[in-house]
Amino acid sequence: MRERLSRRAVHRWNNMPDIRSILEWINRLADRLNPFVDPRALLDIGIVALIFYWLLGVIRGTRAVPLLRGFGIMLVISIALSSVLPLETLRWLLENAIQPALIVAIPVLFQPELRRALESLGRTNDLLGRPFSRANRSELIDTVNGVSRAAQQLSQQGIGALMVIERETGLQEYADRGVILDARLAVPLLLNIFYPNAPLHDMAVIVRGNRILAANVVLPLSEDIVGPRRLGTRHRAAKGISEQSDAIAVVVSEETGAISLVHDGRMVSYLNEARLRSMLAGLLKVQLDEEPKT
Numbered sequence: 681m682r683e684r685l686s687r688r689a690v691h692r693w694n695n696m697p698d699i700r701s702i703l704e705w706i707n708r709l710a711d712r713l714n715p716f717v718d719p720r721a722l723l724d725i726g727i728v729a730l731i732f733y734w735l736l737g738v739i740r741g742t743r744a745v746p747l748l749r750g751f752g753i754m755l756v757i758s759i760a761l762s763s764v765l766p767l768e769t770l771r772w773l774l775e776n777a778i779q780p781a782l783i784v785a786i787p788v789l790f791q792p793e794l795r796r797a798l799e800s801l802g803r804t805n806d807l808l809g810r811p812f813s814r815a816n817r818s819e820l821i822d823t824v825n826g827v828s829r830a831a832q833q834l835s836q837q838g839i840g841a842l843m844v845i846e847r848e849t850g851l852q853e854y855a856d857r858g859v860i861l862d863a864r865l866a867v868p869l870l871l872n873i874f875y876p877n878a879p880l881h882d883m884a885v886i887v888r889g890n891r892i893l894a895a896n897v898v899l900p901l902s903e904d905i906v907g908p909r910r911l912g913t914r915h916r917a918a919k920g921i922s923e924q925s926d927a928i929a930v931v932v933s934e935e936t937g938a939i940s941l942v943h944d945g946r947m948v949s950y951l952n953e954a955r956l957r958s959m960l961a962g963l964l965k966v967q968l969d970e971e972p973k974t
């Protein structure tokens with residue numbers, strides 16, 4: 681009996697995988713995993729993740745998202761088709777026509793997004809937390825209060841308006857196409873400009889620091905009309921300038937009286953004066969200590 685048991689134990693021992701080969705296998709696996717544990721590889725992964733995070737932030741909420749989804753679907757279908765089936769003509773078409781066409785089409789289609797991404801890389805005030813524009817803090821506070829008060833009064837009177845506040849990206853090229861005013865910003869002046877049938881009431885006003893730089897300014901229209909709401913031209917112009925620069929646009933709808941703030945291609949609507957003031961102050965990086973003077 682004892683002899684049979686010991687024979688069985690020897691047999692099991694003989695059939696067990698060799699411990700040395702297991703150790704070798706673990707070593708090989710560790711060698712393979714080694715690059716991932718390498719701090720340089722971790723840094724590499726971190727930087728790539730940050731680039732993707734930043735890119736997704738730049739295109740979030742813009743028309744680039746459905747376009748990219750379309751490209752993705754096309755890519756997946758074409759890779760799946762050409763790897764599963766030996767479709768030579770399709771493979772040729774993909775390699776020689778569609779891929780080069782995409783390389784040309786991407787910079788054209790994503791021109792505003794690419795421009796915005798490069799501009800945001802070059803901006804330093806955002807990173808350093810400094811206030812925008814050359815104006816000092818008290819001038820910017822005057823602007824925040826003046827624009828918010830004017831928006832509220834225009835909204836109550838059902839007058840449409842578009843006010844664009846310049847930040848780090850210069851808007852001179854747009855201002856030059858309008859009527860240069862370079863006047864101290866004041867609520868009555870803004871109301872006067874947008875008063876229906878006044879000579880400068882059409883199009884937009886550009887504000888630089890605490891001055892109204894120009895009125896009657898034609899802005900680029902956003903191509904983004906795939907959003908949840910179909911935008912009219914005033915709102916598309918506000919979105920357009922915020923896609924092409926870091927400016928902040930404040931829109932008052934003539935139709936509904938709704939006040940919207942547009943920044944970085946994103947629109948927040950149905951604001952009241954207080955909410956608009958605090959959003960503007962946040963974006964211009966100024967601290968509001970007290971209620972505005974009436």
Ligand SMILES: Nc1ncnc2c1ncn2[C@@H]1O[C@H](COP(=O)(O)OP(=O)(O)OP(=O)(O)O)[C@@H](O)[C@H]1O
Pocket residue numbers: 840841842881882883884897898899900901911912913914915916917932933934935936
């Ligand atoms: N390219 C542009 N740049 C600046 N303002 C523009 C531009 N195109 C149109 N506008 C302004 O938009 C006004 C027309 O607004 P429209 O009714 O089409 O848009 P909306 O977004 O529905 O605005 P609202 O809600 O005020 O009606 C024009 O009278 C003009 O003042």
